[in-house]
Amino acid sequence: MRHRRGAPGAWRCDTPGDAPCERCLLPHLETVRQRVRAGEPVVFVLPGFPCKSPNPAKVLGVLPDRAEQLALEFLDGLCARIREIHPPGARIVLCSDGRVFSELIDVPDAHITAYQAELGRMLTALPGGALSLFSADDLAEMRGEPHERVRAWLDDHYGESAEELRAQVRADAEVLRLYRALTRFLFEDRLTPERTESRSALQREARRRAYGVIGRSRAWGTLVSAHFPEAVRLSIHPQDCGSPKFGIRLSARGEDGWLTPWHAVAVERDGVFALSRRSEAEAEGARLVHRDGRPSHFVATRTVPPARESADRPLAPAARPT
Ligand SMILES: [Zn+2]
Known part of the structure; x- marks a missing residue:
């Protein structure tokens, strides 16, 4: 619950003080209890980690980098802490979408393949070994099929009609938030110098594609739930009180708003990492660090003028994430 990602106001729920909200626990508690009683690991599924944003103003490239590494370490560490109180531990299946x-x-698709492969390598190197990867490429019924066929199959089996989707966006505050965020991302990702369309044309196009992405995301979510019936469904998106999905942050700090590792770069300031757009990191003069011959993350120097600071007061120790 400490790392829960609630919708704005969801923390108020119906509960006094810091006590966990009964209504928020209810959809997940029995699933967790069953696994604990059976002496088995608690299983979580988390759709996300799709690929890097195609916008070079936001990210460093096609492959997962330090931004993903930090999120993976956080989730792996979360499972290690669950293991301290429930020895069979917990597993998180990242459902790369x-x-x-x-x-x-x-x-x-070649970039998706490369991203998934590198993410898989990063998972196996984690100390807790609690994370695994599941993607549409793992569907037994679709093995060896062209990627377009897999998407068509998903639409046929789990898709909703355009009317159903529009009704969902109108009726459900969470879906509406997602629609707005996606529209913004899709608009920004095409707002590159080589584009010749007008802003309003790009905006219209972004809205159309946002419906498409929500439709496929929902279809993927339904498939994931059917595939992992005994798992607690996590989400990277903020969730309302009592939601059947449990919103989870991807870092202990959890201050990154709608930024995700795949829409951003990791920036280290005084030993503390945060997510930022690549263009913002560059604008503040952060230094790019390479790992294994690839761009990995940025290191930013302090923004306070050093002369004045050293004269007035000693450097405060950096707040570290707990
Ligand atoms: Zn609640």
């Missing part, structure tokens, strides 16, 4: 909407977000 880039394949299911690659054509809607202008990311070639």
Whole structure:
């Protein structure tokens, strides 16, 4: 609950003080209890980690970098802490969903494949070994099929009609928030110098594609729930009180708003990492660090003028995430 990602106001719930909200626990508690009683690991599924944003103003490239590494370490560490109180521990299955909407977000399938492969390598190197990867490429019934066929199959089996989606966006505050955030991302990702369309044309196009992405995301979520019936469904998006999905942050700090590791770069300031757009990190003069021959993250120097600071007071120790 400490790392829960609630919708604005959701923390108020119906509960006094810091006590966990009964209504928020209810959809998940029995699933967790069953696993604990059976002496088995608690399983979480988390759709996300699709691919890097195609916008070079936001990210460093196609492959997961330090931004993803930090999120993976945080989630792996969360499972380690669950293991301290429930020895069989917990597992998180990352349900990488880039394949299911690659054509809607202008990311070639080859980039999705490369991202997933590198993410898989990063997972296996984690100390707790609690994370694994699941993607549309793992669907037994779709093995060896072209990627377009997989997306068509998903639409056929789990898709909703355009009317149903529009009704969802109108009726459900959480879906509406997602729609607005996606529209913004999709608009920004095409707002590159080589684009010749007007802003309003790009905006219209972003709204159309946002519906498409929401449709595929929902279809993917339904498939994931059917595939992992005994898992607690996590979400990277903020959730309302009592939601069947449990919103989870991807860092202990949890101050990154709508930024995700795949829409951003990691920036280290005084030993503390945060997410930022690549363009913002560069604008503040942060230094790019390479790992294994690839761009990894930025290191920013302090923004307070050093002469004045050293004269007035000693450097305060950096607040570290707990
Ligand atoms: Zn609640």
